[in-house]
Amino acid sequence: MGSYPYWEDVEEGTEVPSLVKHPTTRQLVRYAGVSGDFYEIHYDKDFAQSTGLPGVILHGALKSAFLAQLLTDWIGPQGTLRKLGCQYRGMDQPGAPLTCKGVVTKKYVANGEHLVDCEVWVEDEKGQKFTPGWATVVLPTRAG
Amino acid sequence: MGSYPYWEDVEEGTEVPSLVKHPTTRQLVRYAGVSGDFYEIHYDKDFAQSTGLPGVILHGALKSAFLAQLLTDWIGPQGTLRKLGCQYRGMDQPGAPLTCKGVVTKKYVANGEHLVDCEVWVEDEKGQKFTPGWATVVLPTRAG
Numbered sequence: 001m002g003s004y005p006y007w008e009d010v011e012e013g014t015e016v017p018s019l020v021k022h023p024t025t026r027q028l029v030r031y032a033g034v035s036g037d038f039y040e041i042h043y044d045k046d047f048a049q050s051t052g053l054p055g056v057i058l059h060g061a062l063k064s065a066f067l068a069q070l071l072t073d074w075i076g077p078q079g080t081l082r083k084l085g086c087q088y089r090g091m092d093q094p095g096a097p098l099t100c101k102g103v104v105t106k107k108y109v110a111n112g113e114h115l116v117d118c119e120v121w122v123e124d125e126k127g128q129k130f131t132p133g134w135a136t137v138v139l140p141t142r143a144g
Numbered sequence: 145m146g147s148y149p150y151w152e153d154v155e156e157g158t159e160v161p162s163l164v165k166h167p168t169t170r171q172l173v174r175y176a177g178v179s180g181d182f183y184e185i186h187y188d189k190d191f192a193q194s195t196g197l198p199g200v201i202l203h204g205a206l207k208s209a210f211l212a213q214l215l216t217d218w219i220g221p222q223g224t225l226r227k228l229g230c231q232y233r234g235m236d237q238p239g240a241p242l243t244c245k246g247v248v249t250k251k252y253v254a255n256g257e258h259l260v261d262c263e264v265w266v267e268d269e270k271g272q273k274f275t276p277g278w279a280t281v282v283l284p285t286r287a288g
Contacts, residue, residue, distance in 0.1 A: 025188040033177030044169040045189040 004076030007107065007114035007139040016102030016118060019070040023058055023094045031062045053091065060088035063098070063131045067120045070100035071135055078140040082115070086133030092124060099123045102135070114141050148220030151251065151258035151283040160246030160262060163214040167202055167238045175206045197235065204232035207242070207275045211264045214244035215279055222284040226259070230277030236268060243267045246279070258285050 005014075028042045037059055040047035048056045064086050071081050092098060102120035109115065116139055122131035172186045181203055184191035192200045208230050215225050236242060246264035253259065260283055266275035 025184060025191065026182050029173050029176050029182060029187050032173050038170050038173060040169060043173050043187045047169065 004078060005074070005139060007116065007141045010104050010107060010116055010139070012104055012106060014104040016070060016074050016104070016120065019066065019073060019100040021066050021069075021098045021100065023062070023092070023098060025056065025094050028056065028058065028062070028094055031059055035059065035061060037061070055093055057091040057093055060131075063088070063092065063122050064133070066098065066100050066122060067102075067131070067133050067135070070102055070120060071118070071137060074102075075137050075139060080138040081135065082138050083136040084120075084133060085135075086120070086131050088131060090128065090130030092122070092130060096125055113138050115139075148222060149218070149283060151260065151285045154248050154251060154260055154283070156248055156250060158248040160214060160218050160248070160264070163210065163217060163244040165210050165213075165242045165244065167206070167236070167242065169200065169238050172200065172202065172206070172238055175203055179203065179205060181205070199237055201235040201237055204275075207232070207236065207266050208277070210242065210244050210266060211246075211275070211277050211279070214246055214264060215262070215281060218246075219281050219283060224282040225279065226282050227280040228264075228277065229279075230264070230275050232275060234272065234274030236266070236274060240269055249278075257282050259283075 025043065032038050032042055041051060041053060041057055042059055043056055045055050067086055068081060068084055100122050102118045104116055105119050106117040116137050118135045120133045120135055121129045123129050169187065176182050176186055185195060185197060185201055186203055187200055189199050211230055212225060212228055215228065244264065244266050246262045248260055249263050250261040260281050262279045264277045264279055265273045267273050
C-alpha cells in the first residue's frame with residue numbers, strides 16, 4: 001500500500017479499490033468466537049439445512065466487517081471511518097469469493113472536516129449485491 | 145456438591161462419581177476458539193466426510209478435558225489433580241452423550257503427599273471406551 005487518498009484526490013464517481021474476500025468455514029468458526037455469535041446456522045450444516053438454508057451461511061456482521069475493511073484499506077491510517085451501515089438482503093455461503101466494492105457519492109466540508117460519502121456493497125460471483133451499504137469517511141487534506 | 149473425599153475415604157476399587165457430558169457442535173466451535181485448534185474435521189461436515197470420517201468429531205483434547213473435569217469435580221478445591229494422561233483410540237461425534245468414569249487403583253503416601261491413582265475413561269452410549277486414561281490426585285487427610 002503506502003498510497004492513500006487525500007480529500008482533493010476524490011470526487012463523485014471515484015471508485016474505491018475492490019477488496020476480494022475468500023470466506024471459509026474456518027473463518028466463520030473464528031468469527032463465531034470473536035463475535036460471540038454461536039448460532040448454529042454459521043457452522044452446523046445439518047442444523048442450517050434443517051432451518052431451510054442450503055448450508056452454513058456467513059454472519060451478516062462479518063460481511064459488514066468486510067465492508068469496513070474495504071474502506072479502511074482504502075483510506076489508510078490518516079483517514080477515519082466515521083459511519084458505516086448496510087443491509088443484509090441475502091445469504092452468502094463460505095467457499096466462494098466475495099468482492100467488496102464502493103463508489104464516492106458526495107464530498108463536502110462540515111464542521112471543519114473533509115468528508116466523503118460512499119455507496120459500498122458486497123458482490124458475489126454472479127454479481128448479486130446482497131449487502132448494500134453506505135459510509136462516510138474523513139480524509140486528510142493536502143493543505144494539512 | 146459440598147462433599148469431597150478425604151484420602152481416608154477412598155480405597156482400591158472406589159468409584160469416581162460419573163460425569164455425563166452432552167457435547168454439541170456449538171461446544172466444538174467454542175473449543176476450537178479457546179484451544180486454537182481450528183482443524184476443519186471438528187466443525188465442517190463436508191470436509192470431515194471428505195477425509196473419510198462419518199461427520200464432525202470431537203477434539204481429543206476436549207475429551208481429555210472432560211476427564212479432568214471428572215476428577216476435579218470429584219476431588220473438589222482441597223484436592224489437586226497431579227497427573228492426567230489418556231489415549232485417543234476412537235472418534236466421538238457431537239449429539240450423543242458421553243459418560244466419564246473412573247476407579248481408584250492405588251492409594252499411597254510419597255514425599256509427604258497423600259496420593260491416589262485412578263483409571264479413568266470416557267464411555268459412549270454403546271459402552272465403547274475410546275478414551276482410556278490414568279490419573280494421580282492428591283487428597284487432603286482428616287489429620288490435616
